[in-house]
Amino acid sequence: MDALLHVLVVGILLGGIYAVVSLGLNLIFGVIRVVNFAHGELVMLGMYGAFLAYSTLGLDPYSSILLVVPALFLFGLVIQRLVIEPLQAESMMQMFATFALLTILQNVVLAITRGEGYSVPTRLAAAGVQLGEIRITATRLIILVAVTAIAVLLHLFLQRTLLGKSIRAVTQDRQAARLMGINVERTFMVTFGIGAALAGLAGALIAPIYTLAPGIGGNFILAAFAVVVLGGLGSVAGAYFGGIIVGVVEAFAGYYIDPELKQAIWFLIFLAVLIVRPTGLFGQVGAEEIGFREQT
Amino acid sequence: MSSVPSTATVAPLARSSATILPLRRTLLLLALGLGLALLPLLLLAGNRFWLNILVYTYLFAGLSVAWNIIAGYGGQFSLGHAVFFAVGAYMTARLFLVWDISPWLGFIPGAALCALIGPLIFWPTFRLKGSFFAIATLAFNEVGLVMANYLETLTGGPRGLQIPYQASLGNMIFAHPFAYAVLMFGFMALCLAIAVWVRRSRLGYYLLALRENEDAARAAGIDVASAKLRATAISAALSATGGALFVMYVRTIDPPTLFSLSDVGFKFALLALIGGIGTISGPVLGAFLIIPAESWLRAELGGGLPGMHLAILGALMLLAALFMRRGLAGVLDSAWRRWRGRKR
Amino acid sequence: MSTAFLSVRGVGRHFQGLHAVEDVSFDVGRGEIVSIIGPNGAGKTTLFNLLTGQLAPTSGEIRFRDLVLNRLRPDKRAKLGLGRTFQIAKPLAALTALENAMVGAFLHHRSLHDAEAHAWAKLDQVGLRARAQVRAGELTLSERRRLEVARALALEPQIILLDEVMAGLNPSEVAEMIGLVGRLNEAGLTILIIEHNLKVVRAFSRRVIVLDHGAKIAEGDAQTILSMPQVIEAYLGKRLK
Numbered sequence: 105m106d107a108l109l110h111v112l113v114v115g116i117l118l119g120g121i122y123a124v125v126s127l128g129l130n131l132i133f134g135v136i137r138v139v140n141f142a143h144g145e146l147v148m149l150g151m152y153g154a155f156l157a158y159s160t161l162g163l164d165p166y167s168s169i170l171l172v173v174p175a176l177f178l179f180g181l182v183i184q185r186l187v188i189e190p191l192q193a194e195s196m197m198q199m200f201a202t203f204a205l206l207t208i209l210q211n212v213v214l215a216i217t218r219g220e221g222y223s224v225p226t227r228l229a230a231a232g233v234q235l236g237e238i239r240i241t242a243t244r245l246i247i248l249v250a251v252t253a254i255a256v257l258l259h260l261f262l263q264r265t266l267l268g269k270s271i272r273a274v275t276q277d278r279q280a281a282r283l284m285g286i287n288v289e290r291t292f293m294v295t296f297g298i299g300a301a302l303a304g305l306a307g308a309l310i311a312p313i314y315t316l317a318p319g320i321g322g323n324f325i326l327a328a329f330a331v332v333v334l335g336g337l338g339s340v341a342g343a344y345f346g347g348i349i350v351g352v353v354e355a356f357a358g359y360y361i362d363p364e365l366k367q368a369i370w371f372l373i374f375l376a377v378l379i380v381r382p383t384g385l386f387g388q389v390g391a392e393e394i395g396f397r398e399q400t
Numbered sequence: 401m402s403s404v405p406s407t408a409t410v411a412p413l414a415r416s417s418a419t420i421l422p423l424r425r426t427l428l429l430l431a432l433g434l435g436l437a438l439l440p441l442l443l444l445a446g447n448r449f450w451l452n453i454l455v456y457t458y459l460f461a462g463l464s465v466a467w468n469i470i471a472g473y474g475g476q477f478s479l480g481h482a483v484f485f486a487v488g489a490y491m492t493a494r495l496f497l498v499w500d501i502s503p504w505l506g507f508i509p510g511a512a513l514c515a516l517i518g519p520l521i522f523w524p525t526f527r528l529k530g531s532f533f534a535i536a537t538l539a540f541n542e543v544g545l546v547m548a549n550y551l552e553t554l555t556g557g558p559r560g561l562q563i564p565y566q567a568s569l570g571n572m573i574f575a576h577p578f579a580y581a582v583l584m585f586g587f588m589a590l591c592l593a594i595a596v597w598v599r600r601s602r603l604g605y606y607l608l609a610l611r612e613n614e615d616a617a618r619a620a621g622i623d624v625a626s627a628k629l630r631a632t633a634i635s636a637a638l639s640a641t642g643g644a645l646f647v648m649y650v651r652t653i654d655p656p657t658l659f660s661l662s663d664v665g666f667k668f669a670l671l672a673l674i675g676g677i678g679t680i681s682g683p684v685l686g687a688f689l690i691i692p693a694e695s696w697l698r699a700e701l702g703g704g705l706p707g708m709h710l711a712i713l714g715a716l717m718l719l720a721a722l723f724m725r726r727g728l729a730g731v732l733d734s735a736w737r738r739w740r741g742r743k744r
Numbered sequence: 745m746s747t748a749f750l751s752v753r754g755v756g757r758h759f760q761g762l763h764a765v766e767d768v769s770f771d772v773g774r775g776e777i778v779s780i781i782g783p784n785g786a787g788k789t790t791l792f793n794l795l796t797g798q799l800a801p802t803s804g805e806i807r808f809r810d811l812v813l814n815r816l817r818p819d820k821r822a823k824l825g826l827g828r829t830f831q832i833a834k835p836l837a838a839l840t841a842l843e844n845a846m847v848g849a850f851l852h853h854r855s856l857h858d859a860e861a862h863a864w865a866k867l868d869q870v871g872l873r874a875r876a877q878v879r880a881g882e883l884t885l886s887e888r889r890r891l892e893v894a895r896a897l898a899l900e901p902q903i904i905l906l907d908e909v910m911a912g913l914n915p916s917e918v919a920e921m922i923g924l925v926g927r928l929n930e931a932g933l934t935i936l937i938i939e940h941n942l943k944v945v946r947a948f949s950r951r952v953i954v955l956d957h958g959a960k961i962a963e964g965d966a967q968t969i970l971s972m973p974q975v976i977e978a979y980l981g982k983r984l985k
Contacts, residue, residue, distance in 0.1 A: 139531040190722055195530055196477055200673045201721040203666060207714030214707030318707070326542055329535050368546035371539045378536050379524045602850045602859070609847040612836035619796060619830070621822030621851040621899055
């Protein structure tokens with residue numbers, strides 16, 4: 105029983121990390137329909153941003169969010185404007201371009217850091233909560249709390265604000281949105297900006313847990329794609345619960361089946377969902393078709 | 401609009417795309433292209449450094465041509481072809497190591513297996529479109545990686561498989577890279593010949609049609625699923641063959657090498673996109689541009705800052721994506737047409 | 745069972761409670777030319793999609809040459825001799841006009857050479873020979889519509905379903921298209937045509953079927969049908985107001 109509970113807690117905490125990484129990816133994929141292979145690298149930039157804020161200004165990673173998030177928002181705007189938008193009509197080339205971006209970002213950081221691994225200390229590193237036999241470190245708990253808050257805020261933003269509504273309108277039907285006077289290109293830019301900012305936020309939040317390496321984005325990107333498809337395209341709840349589900353599945357498969365197979369198992373679940381219900385668990389039926397339908 | 405050809409309207413100077421060339425001219429062009437591709441082999445015969453690069457260029461040109469059959473002609477953007485590549489490599493190595501079966505025969509079961517499992521694993525994903533198909537096949541790549549690590553008795557697990565150096569023609573192990581370069585050239589020529597054959601066959605037209613519009617393709621009597629599956633079988637079998645040749649050249653394989661997204665799975669796509677996806681020559685052009693550039697950059701910059709050569713390569717890829725959307729083949733095509741236009 | 749060439753019996757299709765087509769029955773004889781008219785959203789295109797297999801009917805039976813088509817895939821129906829065009833022309837944009845026609849011609853001609861020869865003949869028939877080597881994506885609307893017809897004809901169909909092939913054409917192009925459809929019918933091809941333009945309907949239809957809200961509300965010869973009050977109300981109501 106204890107083991108079960110332990111694995112569950114470990115899984116949920118891991119799921120929090122997947123969820124926070126997936127929120128931005130899901131927004132970008134869901135709205136702009138771009139498979140952003142460089143999303144893991146945006147998370148990586150967020151981590152290095154937190155390190156930079158620490159090493160130059162002595163900031164705690166949680167305070168560095170105030171700098172990292174706006175910086176990545178701007179970076180996202182630039183990517184959308186200079187790379188994604190010019191290739192709007194060609195989804196394969198877009199995919200290819202984000203892959204090129206991944207290669208550039210990863211290796212530029214590698215060249216600058218010369219492959220040295222950094223870690224970002226936080227005052228909260230030693231803090232934690234005792235839950236019976238299980239000790240939950242503050243750094244992981246913060247992620248779970250933060251991702252819950254972010255998911256709620258993002259949901260409210262998309263539902264309540266004018267900008268959020270125009271993002272949803274563009275998601276549903278670009279042509280109709282355009283006819284209603286929505287500037288689709290600008291909405292896309294803002295969306296990519298928010299997606300990148302969320303990636304940066306994710307990076308800053310997980311910086312205290314991982315040793316920083318230029319290739320660390322690769323640890324998250326595939327999981328995040330799985331989460332997006334599992335949860336449902338463009339659905340905030342999907343990214344949130346999808347992340348937790350993937351985390352829990354991974355923890356259970358790792359404990360009860362074989363640690364080496366844990367990834368294969370969630371990939372099989374992911375494939376099954378993709379095939380049986382391509383809209384995902386929380387996605388709107390037909391959502392996966394939007395953007396592939398003929399635009400007349 | 402009468403039922404006899406109207407002579408009243410003069411044909412506008414054809415702004416046409418690829419006309420259907422007569423078979424003889426296609427074969428002539430193919431021979432010409434292969435001759436050109438053979439040239440560096442003859443010029444560089446003595447240079448081990450460049451021969452090694454040439455081996456990879458021919459091999460990956462062939463692999464990208466194979467990928468292009470289903471992904472370029474058929475529009476099914478697979479990121480899972482590393483699975484077939486790896487099955488071919490493991491199968492050949494295993495048969496050679498355990499039963500001493502010559503790779504000249506040993507590649508066949510792997511290719512046959514992939515012609516079978518390729519359609520089988522792609523079949524459920526074929527109703528997914530565009531990027532969804534790409535992501536699903538990417539998942540195949542990851543499952544493949546995990547399984548290769550896990551199935552130690554077959555793959556040697558994380559430690560991989562090593563083929564001892566026993567040079568002989570029968571073993572497909574050679575002392576000099578020149579022999580490998582010839583071998584890989586043969587593979588590329590085979591892939592090209594098959595691609596040309598597919599492109600000129602009914603299947604080729606069906607693939608193009610379903611890539612453009614599946615509803616219209618169905619209404620035109622095309623069994624869309626069957627066309628995709630047949631193309632997958634051909635593409636997968638050739639990829640497995642490439643994997644077999646790869647393992648006999650490097651003689652040591654492990655899961656991270658075979659399932660590397662940037663060096664294998666995505667590479668096939670990358671070469672085709674840079675060269676011109678969906679064209680016959682595109683993947684070859686892409687390979688001849690990227691593989692030597694990559695190796696040269698690594699050799700020149702590898703000693704300096706780590707990762708610098710890859711950063712530059714990434715920047716080149718990004719520029720190619722932004723400014724050569726139809727790839728090198730597209731650039732050459734427009735240049736050729738402009739030149740012909742001026743001549744008239 | 746009737747000996748009709750194409751027989752539609754009580755066919756319906758609903759989408760989550762919405763009846764797009766409901767209990768429609770009619771026959772089409774060999775060599776006939778029949779028009780289907782009705783206001784926008786009457787279910788005409790849905791009916792075509794049911795006939796050619798893009799959609800499966802939720803009720804009723806579709807028979808063609810005494811074979812039940814209900815569960816047959818579109819490509820199988822094409823092989824049986826059903827050709828169609830789409831209301832929104834679906835040219836295979838990256839292929840040339842000739843290659844578009846060849847895609848159809850491959851159904852009965854396996855070799856490249858035969859398919860090409862056959863495709864040329866179909867392009868001639870619709871007057872697109874001069875544009876054969878142009879990518880379909882670069883053709884004008886009128887040319888695309890004719891290309892759709894050529895691709896369908898290349899299937900050597902026994903019946904062809906034309907979905908608003910006149911829409912968006914100018915009067916002289918409409919006249920050409922009417923001429924083409926007339927010639928095809930005279931040559932023995934059975935034709936089922938969705939049309940908005942009543943002038944066109946009068947031009948060649950001996951028989952007209954009227955759909956409204958997914959149901960057949962009238963059927964008969966063009967003169968009678970077009971003067972029936974309920975048809976005028978359903979079809980022209982908006983215009984008379």
